[in-house]
Amino acid sequence: MNADGRRKNGPASEQPDDRTLYEAAVKMRERSYAPYSRFRVGAALLAKDGTVWTGCNIENASYGACNCAERTAFFKAVSEGEKQFSAIAIAGGPEGAETLDFCPPCGICRQVMEEFCGQDFRIILGNSAGELKVLTMAELLPYGFGPGDLDK
Ligand SMILES: [Zn+2]
16 A cells, blocks of 8 residues: 555456455454444445555544545545546454454445446455455445436
8 A cells, every 4th residue: 555545456457356355444444443333344445447445434522523434435535536436345343353244334325335336336245254245336225316316
């Protein structure tokens, strides 16, 4: 990872596979700032050019200011000019837990994904048993409200 928080993976032929992306999300849990919920989440967002943008959840004493790992990754990427994405891996669970279970994105994060991602955008969840569950945007947010709906 370079100084601005992104990991360059080179051309498309070298894009990380699902497990590699999930392991990046697991590693990002270490950066989680979650003193209130003690629920630590990491995310790894894959741009179509192969760049991996990582994020963690960042909580706040004013609870409404909390931000999820997925949105941290999206906002880092979009703020640097990236808007084309193919997948995101998410790893979350209670602080100190010995095992991780599948951790699906919350509704607000699904809405942020809807803004930038197509119906084939992939959401990769994992657990400590080594299983990966891969869902699409179409499965996670059917009939979502997106940019195109403003023109109707
Ligand atoms: Zn969320």
